[in-house]
Amino acid sequence: MTTEDIIGELKLLFFAGSDTTAVLLTWTMVLLSMYPERQDRAREEVTMILHEVLRLYPPILLIGREAYEETELGGITYPAEVTFALPIACIHHDPGVWGEDVDEFKPERFAEGVSKACKDSSALFPFSWGPHICAGQNFALLEAKMALSMILQQFMFELSLSNTHAPFPVSTLQPQHGAQIKLTKL
Numbered sequence: 284m285t286t287e288d289i290i291g292e293l294k295l296l297f298f299a300g301s302d303t304t305a306v307l308l309t310w311t312m313v314l315l316s317m318y319p320e321r322q323d324r325a326r327e328e329v330t331m332i333l334h335e336v337l338r339l340y341p342p343i344l345l346i347g348r349e350a351y352e353e354t355e356l357g358g359i360t361y362p363a364e365v366t367f368a369l370p371i372a373c374i375h376h377d378p379g380v381w382g383e384d385v386d387e388f389k390p391e392r393f394a395e396g397v398s399k400a401c402k403d404s405s406a407l408f409p410f411s412w413g414p415h416i417c418a419g420q421n422f423a424l425l426e427a428k429m430a431l432s433m434i435l436q437q438f439m440f441e442l443s444l445s446n447t448h449a450p451f452p453v454s455t456l457q458p459q460h461g462a463q464i465k466l467t468k469l
């Protein structure tokens with residue numbers, strides 16, 4: 284590897300490892316502020332909540348893949364060098380896959396695992412799939428579960444009146460005006 288390659292890898296790890304998990308926790312606090320009754324239940328079970336936040340507000344909205352050779356997919360043959368755009372957020376919001384309650388925050392849809400929550404178990408892919416699936420997936424989920432459990436044990440939280448809900452794609456899906464959340468010590 285050249286020095287430039289190593290610098291590129293380090294920049295990727297810094298961006299991939301920090302911004303994504305931070306924005307996942309931000310959207311989790313926004314949604315739990317909107318649905319405060321969920322906070323008590325969350326103190327018991329955080330995993331389903333994180334799946335549901337990643338479904339509704341995936342930190343990475345879109346990923347691209349390039350066909351290096353002629354490739355057949357779903358009965359269609361694509362020539363080499365075609366770029367596929369995989370719209371994570373669109374598939375996460377498809378009522379045909381998730382049902383009519385697709386836009387609701389319903390963590391219990393994951394009560395019996397991802398495969399029972401939707402028509403196709405690969406329809407939830409906030410960390411991508413395949414050989415280039417996120418290298419930090421387990422670490423990110425462990426980190427988010429630990430942080431959320433610690434916050435839930437010590438605080439209840441609600442959206443401030445000054446909060447404006449404005450999901451905004453920059454490189455990750457950010458709240459455009461920040462997330463104004465009032466925390467009260469339990």
Ligand code: HEM
Nearest residue numbers: 299300303304307342343346409410411415417418419423
């Ligand atoms: C909620 C948190 C995270 C989300 C939603 C997420 C999502 C993703 C996605 C969608 C990809 C595929 C990108 C593509 O193929 O274009 C990816 C790749 C990657 N992620 Fe994450 N990520 C998260 C946290 C992390 C963390 C904490 C680390 C490292 C500590 C990390 C390291 C990586 C690396 C190195 C890749 C590139 C893997 C490869 O190309 O082989 N990610 N991530």
